[in-house]
Amino acid sequence: MAAPGRHLGTFLGAAALVALLDQLTKHWALSALDDGPIDLVGSLRLNLVFNDRAAFSLGFGNTTAIALVGCTLVVVLVVMGVRAEQRSWALGLGIILGGALGNLSDRAFRAGDGFLGGRVVDMVDLQWWPVFNLADVALWVGIGVLLLASRRPSGDEA
DSSP states (O other), X not given: OOXXXXXXXXXXXXXXXXXXXXXXXXXXXXXXXXXXXXXXXXXXXXXXXXXXXXXXXXXXXXXXXXXHHHHHHHHHHHHHHHHOOSHHHHHHHHHHHHHHHHHHHHHHHSSBSSTTOBOEEEEEEOSSSOOBOHHHHHHHHHHHHHHXXXXXXXXXXX
């Protein structure tokens, strides 16, 4: 059994990298997409949208309530990430934490309505799915990593 915190670097590194990349892409989108969408290939385009809902525009639009749920999720992820006994679990939890922090920072620091009422910057537009961002993708990638990690025997760190 690994000591708690043994994979803290993996956990925090993944979270920091995802949150940083998310904020960098949002910063880019705010300036590059201000004049309108950029068509890439097929239905994929980059389109600046300010979202008051949860990931992938799901949920009901009460930004403060969504942010408070996100804060609770962050606390749970930190506790679990610090205690992760497998590197794969630390990685998955860190990726999810980075995504949660990326979107929470928008709610905390971008203009909006009241406490934690800022809108999340989204920019990836498939035109057949709600517009999303890197943080949203990270949440699902992290869940995928955790699902794969849960299928491995506990001693397998490959």
